[in-house]
Amino acid sequence: VIPRSGGQCFDTAEQAYAFGHFLGVRFRDHGNIVWILGGDRHPDERPEGLALWRAMAEGIADGTNGEDSLNSRADYSTTCMTHHAFGSSSLWFHEDPWIDFHMWGSYHSDFSLSRAWEQAGSDWALPRPKPTLNAEPAYENHPVNWIRDNGKFTSYDSRQIAYWSVFSGACGHTYGCHEVWQFYAPGRMPVTFADRSWQEALLLPGAGQMIFLRRLMESRPQFGRVPDQALIAGGTGPGSGHAAALRGRGFAFFYLPAGYPIVVRTELLEWKKIKAWWYDPRNGESVLIGIYGNTGPLTFQPLGVSKELEWLRTGRGCDWVLVLDDFETGCGAPGHGCADQD
Numbered sequence: 001v002i003p004r005s006g007g008q009c010f011d012t013a014e015q016a017y018a019f020g021h022f023l024g025v026r027f028r029d030h031g032n033i034v035w036i037l038g039g040d041r042h043p044d045e046r047p048e049g050l051a052l053w054r055a056m057a058e059g060i061a062d063g064t065n066g067e068d069s070l071n072s073r074a075d076y077s078t079t080c081m082t083h084h085a086f087g088s089s090s091l092w093f094h095e096d097p098w099i100d101f102h103m104w105g106s107y108h109s110d111f112s113l114s115r116a117w118e119q120a121g122s123d124w125a126l127p128r129p130k131p132t133l134n135a136e137p138a139y140e141n142h143p144v145n146w147i148r149d150n151g152k153f154t155s156y157d158s159r160q161i162a163y164w165s166v167f168s169g170a171c172g173h174t175y176g177c178h179e180v181w182q183f184y185a186p187g188r189m190p191v192t193f194a195d196r197s198w199q200e201a202l203l204l205p206g207a208g209q210m211i212f213l214r215r216l217m218e219s220r221p222q223f224g225r226v227p228d229q230a231l232i233a234g235g236t237g238p239g240s241g242h243a244a245a246l247r248g249r250g251f252a253f254f255y256l257p258a259g260y261p262i263v264v265r266t267e268l269l270e271w272k273k274i275k276a277w278w279y280d281p282r283n284g285e286s287v288l289i290g291i292y293g294n295t296g297p298l299t300f301q302p303l304g305v306s307k308e309l310e311w312l313r314t315g316r317g318c319d320w321v322l323v324l325d326d327f328e329t330g331c332g333a334p335g336h337g338c339a340d341q342d
Helices: 013-026 049-066 115-124 155-167 203-217
Strands: 034-038 080-084 102-104 132-136 231-233 246-247 251-256 262-263 275-279 285-291 299-301 318-328
Touching: 013 049, 034 049, 049 080, 080 102, 102 115, 115 132, 115 155, 132 155, 155 203, 155 246, 155 251, 251 262, 262 318, 275 299
Parallel strands: 034 080, 102 132
Antiparallel strands: 231 262, 246 251, 251 318, 262 299, 275 285, 275 318
């Protein structure tokens, strides 16, 4: 039994180590576990907090490996581990050997949160960077800042945050839904104005649209990708107008969240000919724009949100992905594969 005082589970490193060791022993035969320490609180809110989390991580690894000594000598090669909080785990644990990838959340306080790209970019720029994951973005159907009258996050917000994060250096993205996380059902007490069953919420559009981001990313070479805002000569702005650029071997992606025109410094891509596409993050469909000689900056004006709403080009929900390919690679439509795939 681990004693408690002051409302905290652990007061000493030895207690935290013992709990981690218990878990490591219990699950040592399961090789598919991702160990996520932490929660919604920052690890340094208590003076001894960092030492407690480090001890717990050591206990997990030792329990997994059949060791039992708090001596800062654990072998972490057998575990996949990170720490979850509002801020990135890089703020406290970037050099720690137990952290395999960083985790953070852009959270739920407002629309168009710049943290979605700023934190991803900050972790990307660190010395000896590790993969970083936006693990708690604004959940679809969650009240903005937890207040009913502020409205709720929609599928557009889910898309916006996902593309911003991934195009700015995140290794992936965690989609969330307000009713699903709490498994709300009629007869249960709803948390923060949940308004439908979790089974119904599974069918919200944002959930299904996450697959279109995955298909897009998997349709171009996987290695050598880097965020590169230098490609954008004009068309990006603050808040909801921020455009994010990602380039790789023979391609470049640009997420335009509000439908504004973008000017691309194509000369930085050093291709002779450019094949340009629009990729629709709402349905995964693509439209060929054209083939261009690489003679300097090119300007692209996004389409309307649909054939029926061709006039609706700017504002919330009017997001598009501009895809530029090196014509010589022979890539097909975005989301459907590439001849030069890794």
